[in-house]
Amino acid sequence: MFTPKYPPQDTAPPPAEPAPQTSVPAPVAPAPVVPASSRPTVQLTPGSALALAAGGGAVVLVVGAVLVSMLLAVAITGVSVAVVAIVLRLLVKDLQKGR
Numbered sequence: 001m002f003t004p005k006y007p008p009q010d011t012a013p014p015p016a017e018p019a020p021q022t023s024v025p026a027p028v029a030p031a032p033v034v035p036a037s038s039r040p041t042v043q044l045t046p047g048s049a050l051a052l053a054a055g056g057g058a059v060v061l062v063v064g065a066v067l068v069s070m071l072l073a074v075a076i077t078g079v080s081v082a083v084v085a086i087v088l089r090l091l092v093k094d095l096q097k098g099r
Contacts, residue, residue: 003037 009031044052 006034
């Protein structure tokens with residue numbers, strides 16, 4: 001899926017070299033060999049790209065809805081605990097006044 005893209009090899013003929021000053025030829029480096037990939041490349045058509053974008057958008061919406069609902073549940077729980085604490089405080093204060 002994520003195969004590297006290599007630039008095409010240079011097929012231009014080498015530049016003309018001047019006559020060598022010595023009788024020893026210069027070493028020639030071999031051309032790099034690009035290994036052939038056994039995996040097929042994936043090509044996205046406009047339809048599949050649109051489907052991929054729509055699927056990604058749906059995932060974002062679902063995850064967002066789940067996170068918002070969890071945040072709302074925590075907020076409601078916090079408010080209810082605060083109300084219970086206020087009611088208990090008033091009841092304790094009422095019990096202490098009655099004595």
